[in-house]
Amino acid sequence: MQINGQHFHTIWAESPNSDSIKIIDQNQLPFHFRLKTLKTFGDAFSAIRDMEVRGAPLIGVTAAYGLFLALCGPDETELTEARLKTFCDEMKTARPTAINLAWAVDEMYKTLKGISNIETAKSMAFQKAEALKQQEIEASSNIGDHGLKLIEALSAKKNGDMVNILTHCNAGWLACIDWGTATAPIYKAHHRGIKIHVWVDETRPRNQGSKLTAFELKQEGVPHTVNPDNTGGHLMQHGMVDLVLVGSDRTTRTGDVCNKIGTYLKALAAYDNNIPFYVALPSSSFDLSLNNGLSEIPIEERNADEVRYIEGKEGKVQLVPDGSPVANYGFDVTPARLVSGLITEKGICQANESAINELFEK
Amino acid sequence: MQINGQHFHTIWAESPNSDSIKIIDQNQLPFHFRLKTLKTFGDAFSAIRDMEVRGAPLIGVTAAYGLFLALCGPDETELTEARLKTFCDEMKTARPTAINLAWAVDEMYKTLKGISNIETAKSMAFQKAEALKQQEIEASSNIGDHGLKLIEALSAKKNGDMVNILTHCNAGWLACIDWGTATAPIYKAHHRGIKIHVWVDETRPRNQGSKLTAFELKQEGVPHTVNPDNTGGHLMQHGMVDLVLVGSDRTTRTGDVCNKIGTYLKALAAYDNNIPFYVALPSSSFDLSLNNGLSEIPIEERNADEVRYIEGKEGKVQLVPDGSPVANYGFDVTPARLVSGLITEKGICQANESAINELFEK
Numbered sequence: 001m002q003i004n005g006q007h008f009h010t011i012w013a014e015s016p017n018s019d020s021i022k023i024i025d026q027n028q029l030p031f032h033f034r035l036k037t038l039k040t041f042g043d044a045f046s047a048i049r050d051m052e053v054r055g056a057p058l059i060g061v062t063a064a065y066g067l068f069l070a071l072c073g074p075d076e077t078e079l080t081e082a083r084l085k086t087f088c089d090e091m092k093t094a095r096p097t098a099i100n101l102a103w104a105v106d107e108m109y110k111t112l113k114g115i116s117n118i119e120t121a122k123s124m125a126f127q128k129a130e131a132l133k134q135q136e137i138e139a140s141s142n143i144g145d146h147g148l149k150l151i152e153a154l155s156a157k158k159n160g161d162m163v164n165i166l167t168h169c170n171a172g173w174l175a176c177i178d179w180g181t182a183t184a185p186i187y188k189a190h191h192r193g194i195k196i197h198v199w200v201d202e203t204r205p206r207n208q209g210s211k212l213t214a215f216e217l218k219q220e221g222v223p224h225t226v227n228p229d230n231t232g233g234h235l236m237q238h239g240m241v242d243l244v245l246v247g248s249d250r251t252t253r254t255g256d257v258c259n260k261i262g263t264y265l266k267a268l269a270a271y272d273n274n275i276p277f278y279v280a281l282p283s284s285s286f287d288l289s290l291n292n293g294l295s296e297i298p299i300e301e302r303n304a305d306e307v308r309y310i311e312g313k314e315g316k317v318q319l320v321p322d323g324s325p326v327a328n329y330g331f332d333v334t335p336a337r338l339v340s341g342l343i344t345e346k347g348i349c350q351a352n353e354s355a356i357n358e359l360f361e362k
Numbered sequence: 363m364q365i366n367g368q369h370f371h372t373i374w375a376e377s378p379n380s381d382s383i384k385i386i387d388q389n390q391l392p393f394h395f396r397l398k399t400l401k402t403f404g405d406a407f408s409a410i411r412d413m414e415v416r417g418a419p420l421i422g423v424t425a426a427y428g429l430f431l432a433l434c435g436p437d438e439t440e441l442t443e444a445r446l447k448t449f450c451d452e453m454k455t456a457r458p459t460a461i462n463l464a465w466a467v468d469e470m471y472k473t474l475k476g477i478s479n480i481e482t483a484k485s486m487a488f489q490k491a492e493a494l495k496q497q498e499i500e501a502s503s504n505i506g507d508h509g510l511k512l513i514e515a516l517s518a519k520k521n522g523d524m525v526n527i528l529t530h531c532n533a534g535w536l537a538c539i540d541w542g543t544a545t546a547p548i549y550k551a552h553h554r555g556i557k558i559h560v561w562v563d564e565t566r567p568r569n570q571g572s573k574l575t576a577f578e579l580k581q582e583g584v585p586h587t588v589n590p591d592n593t594g595g596h597l598m599q600h601g602m603v604d605l606v607l608v609g610s611d612r613t614t615r616t617g618d619v620c621n622k623i624g625t626y627l628k629a630l631a632a633y634d635n636n637i638p639f640y641v642a643l644p645s646s647s648f649d650l651s652l653n654n655g656l657s658e659i660p661i662e663e664r665n666a667d668e669v670r671y672i673e674g675k676e677g678k679v680q681l682v683p684d685g686s687p688v689a690n691y692g693f694d695v696t697p698a699r700l701v702s703g704l705i706t707e708k709g710i711c712q713a714n715e716s717a718i719n720e721l722f723e724k
Contacts, residue, residue, distance in 0.1 A: 230624025312679025
């Protein structure tokens with residue numbers, strides 16, 4: 001999508017097989033637009049851990065490039081099974097919740113397993129990372145096409161009046177490679193000239209809503225309003241929301257949706273006010289091994305300083321009094337019963353085991 | 363309650379009938395403890411409007427002192443009905459949502475109506491303001507005694523294990539004169555040696571939770587943890603909350619509760635997880651003229667800059683990108699069906715018309 005009128009992806013190789021992978025440093029947005037170069041496995045690992053890249057699909061693709069970069073190290077003369085396994089196992093620890101990380105690493109592992117020649121391995125790793133990237137772009141675009149139909153239907157129901165969509169966190173193109181997940185239908189609808197407006201939850205503590213979603217919507221010219229996370233219930237009670245659209249970091253085979261902390265509260269409010277609550281996600285965000293999202297998905301606890309301090313345009317300030325303890329859970333789980341449907345690249349399905357199975361059989 | 367080991371009220375007169383009313387400037391907390399002197403009607407009005415004092419009961423008492431100060435002006439030689447009405451009407455416009463403001467102003471009006479001698483009026487106004495203050499202290503203390511029984515019962519049910527209470531915004535003694543509303547049962551339980559821990563919603567956009575509730579709990583030595591507003595649902599899903607306890611800015615005769623924006627989301631989560639959700643409020647926070655909280659209570663929209671910028675220890679920083687619009691609704695309404703009970707100075711009652719009527723007949 002666009003930044004200052006120029007088309008960008010969130011990650012790209014400077015040239016084929018080059019050990020120079022570029023990312024947009026998302027910790028600097030929206031006040032500074034800065035690119036960063038990843039040259040080593042460690043660079044990719046810390047870009048994920050420190051959230052210079054974030055969002056389930058982008059984390060996966062960055063991990064894939066990171067495994068390519070691992071093979072570019074000066075000491076890598078031969079790829080052994082043990083060495084490959086070490087890299088893969090370590091990369092999976094960069095963030096615990098998004099399943100795409102493990103998924104992408106496993107895809108890389110399957111591609112590289114049994115190859116010992118380092119040049120062959122490097123070349124295949126690069127190609128696979130590029131392919132995973134391409135796959136995510138297509139998944140996002142297809143999610144956009146499927147979700148567009150929902151927005152078109154809401155617009156028709158309102159006789160072309162503004163469709164108001166509430167989103168939480170950033171499931172935008174900055175969380176993916178292009179288009180986004182939750183934002184893909186929004187961009188497609190906007191490009192088609194449908195009147196839409198997006199309520200952007202600021203998404204404490206890291207404010208990915210106000211800092212990233214608002215930034216990217218503004219760059220694409222989509223009408224939007226930033227609001228504190230506390231606001232969504234009030235908006236829904238007063239008919240100001242037609243659709244809630246969020247992403248997911250991991251969704252079980254039963255349709256339980258793990259996403260940014262606070263998503264569950266919006267799902268409850270949508271349910272209480274008869275407002276459709278949809279989750280947009282690529283297949284790579286499903287964890288079909290899990291039955292129960294609440295008991296089985298590990299919830300990342302992040303550093304208390306993310307709540308204690310906040311980074312704004314002018315720098316960092318302290319919000320919590322000295323000596324008051326802080327909790328910082330990164331995600332929560334929305335039970336399938338509160339989810340109206342899942343928008344995937346394969347189509348829209350209900351959030352239950354048989355519908356999800358049917359989708360994966362397509 | 364205590365600040366640095368010394369007992370404070372949130373508002374007090376320096377001496378009887380003195381036109382020097384002291385407040386704690388709550389916009390400076392928790393990083394600076396500064397007192398401020400109100401000398402005129404305008405001082406009191408702007409202290410309320412600019413939230414140097416906030417919280418429904420404290421707003422009411424400040425308005426009462428403000429009407430006393432109005433009579434202390436050098437040009438006030440006689441109190442006329444028209445003049446009294448002008449002061450009262452204007453004072454009511456300082457904040458729109460908390461009913462205590464109108465209630466306290468009406469109490470002052472009733473006291474002063476028909477008195478023309480300015481010295482008599484001043485003296486009666488001062489006495490009435492002091493009486494309203496005393497009444498709020500007693501109401502808070504009684505709320506504490508009634509709510510304490512709930513906490514004692516939860517503690518017994520858990521065999522003396524920690525009782526975890528989640529609160530939203532600041533319905534603490536800083537919102538009242540002493541004790542608080544939602545915090546009164548907490549302080550009473552803590553003083554009684556019951557093991558309690560408070561989850562403090564930071565309460566964006568003004569962060570009254572992290573800035574005021576955490577501050578006052580810490581000053582009283584009550585164990586607590588600050589968390590982003592998004593966190594409560596996750597905590598409740600995982601058995602980490604035994605009771606939700608909040609205040610109210612206005613409650614209808616049918617039990618609909620208007621409180622800080624985001625309260626409704628916590629009520630939904632409590633209901634979904636079978637956790638008791640109680641509202642602590644003095645009688646002065648009821649608006650018995652209203653039937654339907656959602657359609658009848660005016661919701662204050664505050665300045666967008668409260669969301670766009672945040673004030674921390676080191677100063678103010680910008681959070682939202684330039685040019686992105688912002689919404690800032692101050693309150694929401696929790697329908698009575700989600701409220702387990704109302705804790706008032708008269709006792710605990712269910713959130714419905716007949717129970718509330720019965721309470722007021724006591």
